[in-house]
Amino acid sequence: MTMHEADEELLRRLGCLRVLEPDAARLDRLRARCHATLLQRRHRAERRRTRAGFAARVLEPALVGGLSASYLLAILVVLLKLHGIL
Amino acid sequence: MDRDCELALVARVRAGDEAAFDAVVERFNTPLFNFLVRLSRRRDVAEDLLEETWLRFVARAPALREDTRLGPWLFTVARNLYASYCRSRLVEDSHVAGLIGLWPCGSPQPSPFESTAATESERRIEAALAALPVLYREALLLVGVQGLSIMEACEVCGISPEAMRQRVSRARARLARRLDEVAAPRLTGLREIET
Numbered sequence: 001m002t003m004h005e006a007d008e009e010l011l012r013r014l015g016c017l018r019v020l021e022p023d024a025a026r027l028d029r030l031r032a033r034c035h036a037t038l039l040q041r042r043h044r045a046e047r048r049r050t051r052a053g054f055a056a057r058v059l060e061p062a063l064v065g066g067l068s069a070s071y072l073l074a075i076l077v078v079l080l081k082l083h084g085i086l
Numbered sequence: 087m088d089r090d091c092e093l094a095l096v097a098r099v100r101a102g103d104e105a106a107f108d109a110v111v112e113r114f115n116t117p118l119f120n121f122l123v124r125l126s127r128r129r130d131v132a133e134d135l136l137e138e139t140w141l142r143f144v145a146r147a148p149a150l151r152e153d154t155r156l157g158p159w160l161f162t163v164a165r166n167l168y169a170s171y172c173r174s175r176l177v178e179d180s181h182v183a184g185l186i187g188l189w190p191c192g193s194p195q196p197s198p199f200e201s202t203a204a205t206e207s208e209r210r211i212e213a214a215l216a217a218l219p220v221l222y223r224e225a226l227l228l229v230g231v232q233g234l235s236i237m238e239a240c241e242v243c244g245i246s247p248e249a250m251r252q253r254v255s256r257a258r259a260r261l262a263r264r265l266d267e268v269a270a271p272r273l274t275g276l277r278e279i280e281t
Contacts, residue, residue: 007258013211014230022119023133030137031111034144035104041148042102 087113087156096154099147107147111140114160117232121161124227125168127216135171139164161228161242172220214264222257229254 080086087095098106118139123132142163150159215223228239229250240250 006262010258010262011230013207014215014226015233017211017231018208019116020120020123020129021116022136026133026137027111027115030140031108034107034140037144038102038104038107038147045102 092156093153096150096152096156100150100152102147107144110143110156110160114156115140118160118164121227121232122164122168124215124231125165125220125224126171131171135164135167138167142167155238155241157234158238158241161232161234161238162244165224165242210265211261214261217264218257218260222253222260225250225253226257226261230258 077086095106095109099110115136119132119136122135122139123129126132126135139160143160215226218226224243225239228234228242229236234242236247236250236254239254240247243250243253245253
């Protein structure tokens with residue numbers, strides 16, 4: 001057997017070594033814990049998204065509308081003053 | 087697992103999909119456990135480190151890069167955790183060093199694999215593997231046992247591909263020498279019987 005063949009044989013034997021299984025009950029508990037963490041994180045992200053959605057749908061238009069209205073009102077007041085009505 | 091499937095899985099894990107997490111656990115839990123148990127030579131330690139590996143995976147899932155390769159990533163975390171464990175053991179051992187001499191010690195315990203190995207040949211390989219220095223052992227475990235490529239293994243160990251190639255080659259030579267050493271005394275004990 002050449003050196004190369006001996007190396008190959010050794011690697012093959014290593015690849016065929018016995019596989020041990022971890023504790024299944026412990027894995028189930030770990031899975032449940034990780035699922036809970038993932039779920040919690042997803043809910044947090046959804047809440048953040050909802051809050052951001054509410055801001056985009058309601059708060060931003062209201063703020064822009066309010067500012068525009070007050071600007072127009074100010075122009076109106078200036079015009080009325082110019083014409084001596086106020 | 088092909089690359090496209092792996093990338094899709096990474097994207098789903100980043101989004102917090104439990105089914106994707108389960109698929110990753112299904113694929114990597116046993117290989118990680120076998121890597122850790124052969125590295126640490128203790129089942130209880132391997133179970134603890136495995137659990138910590140998955141908790142880290144979940145904690146860092148949103149920050150995973152889109153092109154993350156799950157195998158090397160998980161083996162790197164597992165290996166780092168084992169290194170931290172060794173460091174903490176070193177500190178603990180230095181505190182109790184004065185008491186060690188008073189502690190009764192028998193023969194070294196066989197590794198979990200040695201005790202369950204079915205054949206004599208398997209037992210010899212497990213014993214020889216367990217006796218290798220940890221750097222060589224991890225190189226052989228990653229490349230020989232877990233089937234990682236040299237590129238993936240060097241990523242896990244944080245060394246260059248050339249250094250990894252050398253380490254695997256030296257580890258293989260040491261393992262072969264050790265197996266020969268174990269086999270030789272048995273042969274010398276054999277004598278032909280006259281018939």
